[in-house]
Amino acid sequence: MTQTVRRTLGRPGAVSLKPYRKLLAPIGEREAALRELGDAELTEAALNLAGAEFPYERAELIELCAVVREAARRTLDERPFDVQLLGMMALLDGRVVEMATGEGKTLVGAMAAAGFALRDRRVHLLSVNDYLARRDAEWMRPLYDMLGVAPSWIAEDSTTIQRREAYAADVTYVSVSELGFDVLRDRLATDPGDLVVPDPDIALIDEADSVLVDEARVPLVLAGAAEAVEADADMAQLVRRLRPQVDYEVDSEGRNVQLTTTGIERVEAELGGVDLYSEEYADSLAQLNLALHAHALLKRDVHYVISDGEVKLIDESRGRVAMLQRWPDGLQAAVEAKEQLQASETGEILDSITVQALVLRYPTLCGMTGTAMAVAEPLREFYELEVAVIPPNLPCVRNDHATRLYATPEEKEDALVEQVLDIHEQGRPILIGTQDVAESERIAARLDKENLDCAVLNAKNDADEAAVIAEAGTYGAITVSTQMAGRGTDIRLGGSDMADRERVVAAGGLYVLGYGRYPSSRLDDQLRGRAGRQGDPGSSRFLVSIEDHLIASTMPEARQFDAASDGEITDPAWASAVDRAQRIAEGQLMELHRNTWRYSKLIDVQREVVLEHRAKVLHQDLGDEQVRSDCPERHADLVDEVGEDEVARAARLITLYHLDRGWTDHLAFLNQLREGIHLRMLGRRDPLDEFNADAVPVFKGFLDQARERAAQTFAEVSVTDGTIDVAAAGVKRPSSTWTYMVHDRPFGSDIDNIVGKARRLSRSSG
Numbered sequence: 001m002t003q004t005v006r007r008t009l010g011r012p013g014a015v016s017l018k019p020y021r022k023l024l025a026p027i028g029e030r031e032a033a034l035r036e037l038g039d040a041e042l043t044e045a046a047l048n049l050a051g052a053e054f055p056y057e058r059a060e061l062i063e064l065c066a067v068v069r070e071a072a073r074r075t076l077d078e079r080p081f082d083v084q085l086l087g088m089m090a091l092l093d094g095r096v097v098e099m100a101t102g103e104g105k106t107l108v109g110a111m112a113a114a115g116f117a118l119r120d121r122r123v124h125l126l127s128v129n130d131y132l133a134r135r136d137a138e139w140m141r142p143l144y145d146m147l148g149v150a151p152s153w154i155a156e157d158s159t160t161i162q163r164r165e166a167y168a169a170d171v172t173y174v175s176v177s178e179l180g181f182d183v184l185r186d187r188l189a190t191d192p193g194d195l196v197v198p199d200p201d202i203a204l205i206d207e208a209d210s211v212l213v214d215e216a217r218v219p220l221v222l223a224g225a226a227e228a229v230e231a232d233a234d235m236a237q238l239v240r241r242l243r244p245q246v247d248y249e250v251d252s253e254g255r256n257v258q259l260t261t262t263g264i265e266r267v268e269a270e271l272g273g274v275d276l277y278s279e280e281y282a283d284s285l286a287q288l289n290l291a292l293h294a295h296a297l298l299k300r301d302v303h304y305v306i307s308d309g310e311v312k313l314i315d316e317s318r319g320r321v322a323m324l325q326r327w328p329d330g331l332q333a334a335v336e337a338k339e340q341l342q343a344s345e346t347g348e349i350l351d352s353i354t355v356q357a358l359v360l361r362y363p364t365l366c367g368m369t370g371t372a373m374a375v376a377e378p379l380r381e382f383y384e385l386e387v388a389v390i391p392p393n394l395p396c397v398r399n400d401h402a403t404r405l406y407a408t409p410e411e412k413e414d415a416l417v418e419q420v421l422d423i424h425e426q427g428r429p430i431l432i433g434t435q436d437v438a439e440s441e442r443i444a445a446r447l448d449k450e451n452l453d454c455a456v457l458n459a460k461n462d463a464d465e466a467a468v469i470a471e472a473g474t475y476g477a478i479t480v481s482t483q484m485a486g487r488g489t490d491i492r493l494g495g496s497d498m499a500d501r502e503r504v505v506a507a508g509g510l511y512v513l514g515y516g517r518y519p520s521s522r523l524d525d526q527l528r529g530r531a532g533r534q535g536d537p538g539s540s541r542f543l544v545s546i547e548d549h550l551i552a553s554t555m556p557e558a559r560q561f562d563a564a565s566d567g568e569i570t571d572p573a574w575a576s577a578v579d580r581a582q583r584i585a586e587g588q589l590m591e592l593h594r595n596t597w598r599y600s601k602l603i604d605v606q607r608e609v610v611l612e613h614r615a616k617v618l619h620q621d622l623g624d625e626q627v628r629s630d631c632p633e634r635h636a637d638l639v640d641e642v643g644e645d646e647v648a649r650a651a652r653l654i655t656l657y658h659l660d661r662g663w664t665d666h667l668a669f670l671n672q673l674r675e676g677i678h679l680r681m682l683g684r685r686d687p688l689d690e691f692n693a694d695a696v697p698v699f700k701g702f703l704d705q706a707r708e709r710a711a712q713t714f715a716e717v718s719v720t721d722g723t724i725d726v727a728a729a730g731v732k733r734p735s736s737t738w739t740y741m742v743h744d745r746p747f748g749s750d751i752d753n754i755v756g757k758a759r760r761l762s763r764s765s766g
């Protein structure tokens with residue numbers, strides 16, 4: 001198919017770009033006239049478009065695009081390409097825009113955000129981390145200034161006042177986690193003046209596939225002080241002595257571990273002849289399970305690194321340290337015990353929200369990423385979002401070679417070295433993408449042995465990230481990286497100053513070597529996308545061994561193959577097996593997503609009921625109204641003594657306290673229910689039905705109970721120096737709170753495990 005035909009037809013499943021394309025010519029016609037304007041006049045032209053009507057009329061949209069293009073040319077010295085305008089228009093229409101890596105999405109996002117903001121829409125530009133939030137806001141600030149739009153950014157160390165100010169701006173760049181923590185803290189506010197986050201309007205999401213699909217299930221947590229969870233150090237010792245395959249078995253997906261009969265007998269003997277499955281030893285069994293999970297499923301330098309004496313989790317899809325993330329308390333403590341580290345602070349979960357629920361608060365969503373079509377289905381299913389595929393500005397000339405398959409990991413490694421030697425001799429810079437930290441270190445050591453100098457980028461040395469990436473495109477450079485280099489890194493040919501660009505281009509550009517395929521084709525594509533940016537030459541190739549976890553875990557049984565003398569398998573049936581393995585892995589993740597979503601939906605519905613009620617107490621004195629009607633005499637006496645306002649204040653604090661306390665307890669109950677529900681699986685009942693059957697009636701009395709408790713407390717309060725002493729009546733906020741994200745990926749959450757087990761059970765019985 002020719003380029004032109006493909007352009008007109010677009011991609012199946014994606015929205016048509018035709019309506020946007022029709023506007024490109026008239027937008028271009030405005031260019032000459034706008035160039036004549038002074039800077040102030042251009043700002044005026046932008047403000048002439050301001051108003052409360054949304055969406056833009058056709059003529060207004062043409063003017064908007066033309067003005068924004070001219071402003072970008074003047075302020076950033078970058079004249080937006082036609083394709084960037086297409087991206088901007090699709091975002092304004094609430095689409096997820098797919099634009100290849102390096103096509104300038106930062107600018108596209110800013111142009112669309114300005115377009116929304118001019119029409120009085122409040123935009124939260126959600127980035128994946130604080131660094132990018134700040135960088136992008138500052139980078140794009142001159143453009144916003146010229147358009148009369150105020151941008152701002154928020155970082156982890158922003159104060160409450162700074163946050164409130166930042167959210168008051170037209171466009172706020174904020175990481176998903178900081179936004180989520182602000183929303184959670186607001187949910188505990190006891191004074192309307194303490195609220196930080198305004199009502200949600202538009203979320204424009206960067207790296208949309210990663211946030212909306214990969215991270216959607218991650219809960220953000222607000223915790224409050226409580227006593228520490230102690231992990232059993234002896235248990236950590238005990239599981240260390242257990243033998244894999246003999247005492248315990250790990251399932252093929254690496255998500256579950258179970259003791260064998262031999263293992264159970266051995267543990268029971270070591271614990272002094274106990275019966276692990278008796279009621280009396282339920283705690284020991286729970287501790288044992290956690291220790292075994294920590295021991296058998298969580299690997300140092302794969303799932304976490306140890307730095308500064310702390311366990312730091314590695315983000316599975318990004319390969320970098322996942323700031324603020326921890327496992328659920330018991331497991332976190334078990335890993336700390338395994339590594340003989342001090343147990344970190346633990347607390348009671350005051351409230352939590354998943355990334356998906358956080359994002360779904362916004363009436364309008366849109367986003368951008370290099371890889372959206374591969375997740376078009378979940379985007380539609382969970383968010384009702386459609387994808388717009390924007391073609392590249394210059395055709396991509398990268399040469400993506402077919403995956404090479406080897407029989408053993410050793411042969412795969414030898415093949416890698418051989419290819420590196422070969423490509424390096426041509427002077428081409430090479431980026432090697434590995435699966436985890438340990439592998440990146442092993443490959444670097446091997447290359448070193450072959451006298452090949454290389455730079456390493458992984459979660460252990462992420463401080464050097466900018467410097468390593470800056471030089472990764474230098475003539476003859478070799479860089480070994482985890483998935484860290486896979487997203488958002490701009491590798492410039494010829495080094496940071498691009499001085500040697502011509503020589504690198506002549507040699508063929510950057511060569512990306514993927515050492516093993518990732519569990520999702522999007523991760524492969526993101527890695528490949530480091531080469532061949534903006535029409536640059538480049539190549540990519542993946543090397544795979546049939547013993548790689550991805551392949552081995554999905555292969556039903558050992559299959560025959562013929563391998564060449566270097567171990568390469570060229571049988572086409574095997575090549576398709578690699579693709580199939582990836583599709584199976586992707587399908588499993590999708591299933592996990594769906595299941596967790598079904599559970600969290602019920603919790604979200606209940607949370608909404610509480611929040612709605614809470615808002616009435618906070619803003620409309622509902623608490624006062626209720627205690628007045630529940631304890632009329634006490635209320636009247638107190639009003640006489642301290643006045644209406646003071647009574648209303650106390651009623652508000654007391655009612656909010658009981659609502660929040662009740663919610664924290666209810667959350668703990670729901671968690672317990674989820675964890676315990678597998679016992680019912682023995683009866684072959686649907687765990688979700690079981691969960692709902694218990695969770696729904698318990699919640700029925702929630703608001704009445706909170707009201708009753710508030711009335712009781714109100715009846716008992718005393719007055720000190722003209723104020724109602726609510727603290728003396730037990731109304732206390734947590735002495736300290738902190739935030740984190742729960743990382744439940746390596747083997748799925750408890751729910752996922754249970755669902756997984758249920759599926760296996762039904763398969764074996766069916």
Ligand SMILES: Nc1ncnc2c1ncn2[C@@H]1O[C@H](COP(=O)(O)OP(=O)(O)OP(=O)(O)O)[C@@H](O)[C@H]1O
Pocket residue numbers: 077078079080081084099100101102103104105106107369370487488489490
């Ligand atoms: N219209 C333009 N003219 C010239 N340069 C541009 C233009 N738009 C963007 N760029 C440049 O292209 C480079 C890549 O931009 P950016 O980092 O926003 O890409 P990206 O699409 O976000 O890539 P990735 O998906 O890898 O994160 C930047 O150096 C930016 O300055």
